[in-house]
Amino acid sequence: MVKEILKKLSNAHGVSGSENSVMGIARREVKNHVDELHEDAMGNLVAVKKGNRFRIMIAAHADEIGLMVKSIDEKGFLRFVTLGGWYPPTLYNQRVILHGAKGAIPGVLGGKPPHKMDEEERKKGVKADDLFIDIGAKDRDGVVSLGVEIGTPGTMDRDVVELANGRLTGKAFDNRVGVAMLIAVLQQVKSPFTIYGVFTVQEEVGLKGAKTSAYTIDPDCAIATDVTVPGDHPGIDTKDVPVEMGKGPVITIVDASGRGLIASRAMVQWLKSTAEACDIPVQMEVGAGGTTDATAIHLERGGIPSTTISIATRYIHSPVEVVDPDDIEAGIRLLVEALKTKPKL
Secondary structure, eight states: OHHHHHHHHHHSOOBTTOOHHHHHHHHHHHTTTOSEEEEOTTSOEEEEEOOSSOEEEEEEEOOBOEEEEEEEOTTSOEEEEEESOOOGGGGTTOEEEEEETTEEEEEEEEOOOGGGOOHHHHHHOOOGGGOEEEOSOSSHHHHHHTTOOTTOEEEEOOOOEEOGGGOEEESOHHHHHHHHHHHHHHHHOOOSSEEEEEEESOOTTTSHHHHHHHHHHOOSEEEEEEEEOOSOSTTSOTTTOOOOTTSOOEEEEEOGGGTSOBOOHHHHHHHHHHHHHTTOOOEEEEOSSOOOHHHHHHTSTTOOOEEEEEEEOBTOSSTTEEEOHHHHHHHHHHHHHHTTSOOOO
């Protein structure tokens, strides 16, 4: 079941540049279902199912947004940089896990308590620079003795919890949802074409793994699997974001108002036609927000026809993202069915 693999992936920790634990899960899940499996120089995990000369790349980024220690003061408090797109108030008073040389170390993100904030500070809101990590150490030597040093990465301390109607909440659904989809596709797909399933690194800090892997593979076309923001909850207007959780996977036409991906029309039509033929509910998206690995991929070599299949996920880039597993299952089926045919490029 996709729920179980998503729980494993979300509960694992893999900030940008430190994706090994997530890659280990992906490797174990797909190794008996592919013809080749290797890690490239950038750290991307590349799984290959051999077919004919037509090459289709499916990319899912394995990294999550997180933190990295930048300094340790004499009292044992840690200052950090954010890795990826955090909204700073989200970080305030969260529990974290530091991934040090001697193993996982729990900590909390501390800051000035509201009781001691003046009116101007309350209006401005919390900034990342106002916060620090407290692991309970009494001094700098105590921190170092625990295996924590400058450059130690950190992630949120959250496990997946099931909500009503089978929906799930947890951290890093962006993009463990896409990773779960790619794992399931590689386990299930029977295609006449050569499929490259790439679990990419460092998407959250610049789409880096997608760029290098697409250059090396030089596919004929590509799909990124990722998440997207729905407009189905308070604080957001459906006229601006007409995508809803529970209504099927989302096919990208344009993201980031065209500054990111303007998808190949042939790729969009291929997926849309497959969905219609197989009675799979899908949603179409013209987005003004973020972008995905497909943006880096489609600009490689002489241009690679690309699009994205996303899953509507509430509260992304927070530790309490929410997803409907039925949407993920429909996305898996859409990919499995589409890969039986060839897009008319």
